[in-house]
Amino acid sequence: MKKRFALLTGLLLVCFSLPLGMTACGEKHTHVLEWRRSETEHWLECTDPACGLKSDFGEHTGGVCKDCAEFRTLSFGFTGGADVDTAHADFAQEANEWFSAKGAELGFTYDFMGNDYSALNDETLTEYDLVLFLNDRPHVKEQQDAFRRFMENGGAWIGFHAAAFSMVDEADKDKENSDYWRWYQDDFLGCGNYKNNTWNPTAEPLTVETHDHPATADLPDVFISAPCEWYGWESDLFQNPDITVLLTLNPTQENPAGDNPHKDWEIWYDGHYPIAWTNNHYRMLYTNMGHNLQSYNDFEKQSKTFSSEEQCTFLLGAMFGLTAK
Ligand SMILES: [Zn+2]
Ligand SMILES: [Zn+2]
Ligand SMILES: [Zn+2]
Numbered sequence: 001m002k003k004r005f006a007l008l009t010g011l012l013l014v015c016f017s018l019p020l021g022m023t024a025c026g027e028k029h030t031h032v033l034e035w036r037r038s039e040t041e042h043w044l045e046c047t048d049p050a051c052g053l054k055s056d057f058g059e060h061t062g063g064v065c066k067d068c069a070e071f072r073t074l075s076f077g078f079t080g081g082a083d084v085d086t087a088h089a090d091f092a093q094e095a096n097e098w099f100s101a102k103g104a105e106l107g108f109t110y111d112f113m114g115n116d117y118s119a120l121n122d123e124t125l126t127e128y129d130l131v132l133f134l135n136d137r138p139h140v141k142e143q144q145d146a147f148r149r150f151m152e153n154g155g156a157w158i159g160f161h162a163a164a165f166s167m168v169d170e171a172d173k174d175k176e177n178s179d180y181w182r183w184y185q186d187d188f189l190g191c192g193n194y195k196n197n198t199w200n201p202t203a204e205p206l207t208v209e210t211h212d213h214p215a216t217a218d219l220p221d222v223f224i225s226a227p228c229e230w231y232g233w234e235s236d237l238f239q240n241p242d243i244t245v246l247l248t249l250n251p252t253q254e255n256p257a258g259d260n261p262h263k264d265w266e267i268w269y270d271g272h273y274p275i276a277w278t279n280n281h282y283r284m285l286y287t288n289m290g291h292n293l294q295s296y297n298d299f300e301k302q303s304k305t306f307s308s309e310e311q312c313t314f315l316l317g318a319m320f321g322l323t324a325k
Helices: 002-017 086-106 141-152 182-188 309-323
Strands: 033-037 041-046 071-077 108-112 130-134 156-160 194-197 205-208 222-224 231-233 243-249 273-279 283-287
Touching: 071 086, 071 309, 086 108, 086 130, 086 309, 130 309, 141 156, 141 182, 156 309, 222 309, 283 309
Parallel strands: 071 108, 071 130, 130 156, 156 283
Antiparallel strands: 033 041, 194 231, 205 222, 205 243, 243 273, 273 283
């Protein structure tokens, strides 16, 4: 931030120091400055092509650095280890590769912390615009509170799949050391506890409920998802005035969701399920995506979440839209 300000001040001084009528600024021209990048350099440039105002070049390695990034992403989740769902870890591994590559290409930074949530503190969060929870969330109150302050101060967040997962009995929700994060589940996400799921993970047609959001603006009315385990929730998100549902899953007898031959209750034949939504009071988006199809016997990869072009459009639209100032 400091560096950016120094550059801007430098530019203004250049303008003001030139005699009137001879400046590149023009008399009534207000510069709109934007970062421009090459592989090795970054600079600020006026977006008016007739203006020609440019700052000195600054150096960086790779496609983007923290100074010239469109936005800076801090990401959490597990990519392996004991006691974790390997299909969820598989998604996080895939996500890390995809977000890093897209960041270098499109101009954002991506820092992955694994499931070390110590970076969720006020000081570190000032360095970031967007936080991602890949199938997990902080479980320590201090870190939860820092995240809440970040969101209440206009920070952006996208949560994936099990990042919303919670199964706590009503009687235990408010007990000391309860894992029920009431603000997060009830107010912020609005979904409450997890209720049910489909199995096996299947690719499904998803309906765009509104195109009036940066995540869905460029999507067709219906698109086919990548394979995923679909979740149902305890609370009715459609009835929540804070929530705008963006994507839904609408299974039918002819096209059910899930295909488990052994457990019929894990196949959905009807219903209207919220799959992605936003809370209108925050720069946030939750999406059900984040469970790859794989064999639990030999962990052989069988699907990729980022294989659906429309889903990728959806995510990038969300990332750029939520961080837009
Ligand atoms: Zn200008
Ligand atoms: Zn740079
Ligand atoms: Zn899952």
